[in-house]
Amino acid sequence: MSDTDITPDESESAPASEPEPTDDDENDGSRVRRYANYAVLLVLGLLAFVAVIQLYLSVSNVIRTWIEPEYRSLFQAAFNLVVLLAAGLGISYQLRRLYGAT
Numbered sequence: 195m196s197d198t199d200i201t202p203d204e205s206e207s208a209p210a211s212e213p214e215p216t217d218d219d220e221n222d223g224s225r226v227r228r229y230a231n232y233a234v235l236l237v238l239g240l241l242a243f244v245a246v247i248q249l250y251l252s253v254s255n256v257i258r259t260w261i262e263p264e265y266r267s268l269f270q271a272a273f274n275l276v277v278l279l280a281a282g283l284g285i286s287y288q289l290r291r292l293y294g295a296t
Contacts, residue, residue, distance in 0.1 A: 250277065253273060254273070257269045
């Protein structure tokens with residue numbers, strides 16, 4: 195017999211199973227999951243943006259309907275200030291989450 199002949203014992207020792215997943219496979223799955231989460235977040239963000247715009251316009255309409263003309267600008271300014279403060283708090287919170295508070 196030659197050196198290249200395989201004995202029955204050697205052929206049984208190499209199982210014919212699938213290769214184990216590598217770090218690249220796990221990273222790809224994690225990356226796909228992360229991108230899917232970003233896509234869902236983007237869609238929900240767009241829906242929230244549309245809802246906020248409609249709410250803003252509706253509140254402005256309510257101010258025009260229920261508030262006397264001489265007080266409308268005061269109420270509109272107060273409402274705009276509340277919206278601006280809420281947006282500033284949200285932006286500040288997100289920046290602290292992204293860059294960490296020191």
